[in-house]
Amino acid sequence: MSMGIAQEICNKVMSEVQGIKDTGFPLDAFPEKVQTIILDMVRYENFKVEYLAPAMLSAVSSALGGTYYVRVKGQWITNAALYIIMVGRPGLGKTPPLEAAFQPIRRNDNANMEKFKTDMAAYQNAAKESKGDCGMEKPVLARTLVSDFTPEALLLAHYNSPRGITILVDEIMGMFNSANRYNNGQLIEQLLTAWSGGALDVVRVNNPIPIHIEHPCINMIGTTQTKRMGELMKKGYEENGLLDRILFTLPKVQQLALWTKEEDNSTHHRSASAMEAWQSIISKILTLDYETGEDGTGPKFHIIDMEEEARDEFIASHNATIQRTNAIEDDNMIESRPMKAPVHVARIALILQVLRYACGESHLQFLTKQAMHGAIRLMKYFEDSYCRIRGYVANDACDEPSRELLSTLNDSFTTADALAAGKQLRVTDRTVMNYLKELAKNRLIKKIRQGEYQKTVFETQQMTTSEKSRSVNCNE
Known part of the structure; x- marks a missing residue:
């Protein structure tokens, strides 16, 4: 086995052990x-x-x-x-x-x-x-x-x-x-x-x-x-x-690995x-x-x-x-x-x-x-x-009510979907439209075409250091 191949195998093993893939x-x-x-x-x-x-x-x-x-x-x-x-x-x-x-x-x-x-x-x-x-x-x-x-x-x-x-x-x-x-x-x-x-x-x-x-x-x-x-x-x-x-x-x-004596x-x-x-x-x-x-x-x-x-x-x-x-x-x-x-x-x-x-x-x-x-x-x-x-x-910039509305919506949704979700949350149509403007301003959603939206960053709740966020490409 050549030195290069041996090094490659060793690196793959160490990467697996150290959780680099994660x-x-x-x-x-x-x-x-x-x-x-x-x-x-x-x-x-x-x-x-x-x-x-x-x-x-x-x-x-x-x-x-x-x-x-x-x-x-x-x-x-x-x-x-x-x-x-x-x-x-x-x-x-x-x-x-x-x-x-x-x-x-x-x-x-x-x-x-x-x-x-x-x-x-x-x-x-x-x-x-x-x-x-x-x-x-x-x-x-x-x-x-x-x-x-x-x-x-x-x-x-x-x-x-x-x-x-x-x-x-x-x-x-x-x-x-x-x-x-x-x-x-x-x-x-x-x-x-x-x-x-x-x-x-x-x-x-x-x-x-x-x-x-x-x-x-x-x-x-x-x-x-x-x-x-x-x-x-x-x-x-x-x-x-x-x-x-x-x-x-x-x-x-967002955590450091523990030290070990070995x-x-x-x-x-x-x-x-x-x-x-x-x-x-x-x-x-x-x-x-x-x-x-x-x-x-x-x-x-x-x-x-x-x-x-x-x-x-x-x-x-x-x-x-x-x-x-x-x-x-x-x-x-x-x-x-x-x-x-x-x-x-x-x-x-x-x-x-x-x-x-x-x-x-x-x-x-x-x-x-x-x-x-x-x-x-x-x-x-x-x-x-x-x-x-x-x-x-974006989550820090947006108010909790608008984030709550976003959490109830699918990754792709329409204005009608948002208004329906607003009724479930007992929010007026006008307030829902203001929420959508705030979410779009902070790039949590983007307008695909008239009346149709898509989440650019999936809901991340409070984004604590122990939580993992799911996101899509911001530029897609």
């Missing part, structure tokens, strides 16, 4: 080597796979930066930047897996900091001795991770680190709450523009040389509590499109080995660099295409979304979020392909069908999480 997370979308790392960290560090795996996707994207792009369609290309928010109840363990995933990036930043200190000391000494121009270029600090910043400082950090930067904020609502503190929401505009691949500029009177970033690569990842998602969705980010650009992960089970005895060795393996993978990705043009100019990012089978699956997936959108008759019910799916899928597929290369399981010549298939499944998981979050927010 989480709904498609762990097998990752390379076998990464699956092993994740399973070890889940077991020996009590991490949730729904937090660790997405954080690792973000870490890979951060390490890759803007060195590789994937062709989406025609001249439409994109890098692998992701915006991710990890959602869950307080104390669920969101931060530890985030820090573990980014530990290799922090080590790289720390090494850059030490080099910067050494170079700056040499520069200052040379300048002092020459009493003027020492002939040396003043060193700048290149770092990937930024946490506390102004919009101008963010672009300066990116300017000094052209490969790319990552906004990593533990409680990310603090960043959004202060987003309008500087220059009327300039940070949000930067995030919107960078995600879409547009150039970024900062021109100031006291700085004669403007900061210009032609091909920005900005990742963003952070955590927040479930109860604060309503606060995020009220900031106008749905209207300006920022919400559509963010991937969300929310565990189905696991604790072997925790240090196994978790340390897993972190060493992850460090090795990220280090290999960090060595990937830009290509130099034949005319000596550069650096230029690499562009890779999808193999035919991967592109076929990619197109089929998006065409299914287009057909669902075209079938909607009411313009007010058309969602903008599904139209961002091709970019998300292409970026995740590029990350998976890079991971397979770094694990020695594939190459970087083109995107394979395996990477594309995994990306589509991961995207479905992220959208399922988003739907469940919308369910929590």
Whole structure:
């Protein structure tokens, strides 16, 4: 039996033992080597796979930066930047897996900091001795991770680190709450523009040389509590499109696994080995660099295409979304979020392909069908999480009487059905119509055609942490 097959069998057994299937997370979308790392960290560090795996996707994207792009369609290309928010109840363990995933990036930043200190000391000494121009270029600090910043400082950090930067904020609502503190929401505009691949500029009177970033690569990842998602969705980010650009992960089970004495005895060795393996993978990705043009100019990012089978699956997936959108008759019910799916899928597929290369399981010549298939499944998981979050927010926003009416109705119903249910609850027809408006406003139902409705999120009662919600695709 080959090592690869043995590892695959072992991963399947461990996934079964640890109940990964119950989480709904498609762990097998990752390379076998990464699956092993994740399973070890889940077991020996009590991490949730729904937090660790997405954080690792973000870490890979951060390490890759803007060195590789994937062709989406025609001249439409994109890098692998992701915006991710990890959602869950307080104390669920969101931060530890985030820090573990980014530990290799922090080590790289720390090494850059030490080099910067050494170079700056040499520069200052040379300048002092020459009493003027020492002939040396003043060193700048290149770092990937930024946490506390102004919009101008963010672009300066990116300017000094052209490969790319990552906004990593533990409680990310603090960043959004202060987003309008500087220059009327300039940070949000930067995030919107960078995600879409547009150039970024900062021109100031006291700085004669403007900061210009032609091909920005900005990742963003952070955590927040479930109860604060309503606060995020009220900031106008749905209207300006920022919400559509963010991937969300929310565990189905809001409980941590109990510790066991047997696991604790072997925790240090196994978790340390897993972190060493992850460090090795990220280090290999960090060595990937830009290509130099034949005319000596550069650096230029690499562009890779999808193999035919991967592109076929990619197109089929998006065409299914287009057909669902075209079938909607009411313009007010058309969602903008599904139209961002091709970019998300292409970026995740590029990350998976890079991971397979770094694990020695594939190459970087083109995107394979395996990477594309995994990306589509991961995207479905992220959208399922988003739907469940919308369910929590909608239930919190709606009054109990309107939710009670909804609980008595089938998944598809008519106005007449709602009015009949209202009579059973001794509610007037006018009040029932107001309930329907409230439910539609909070996206618990959608209007299919005149007088016909469908639940977008099945009733979830009080949505306590021990209850599981049943939901349909919000974009169907």
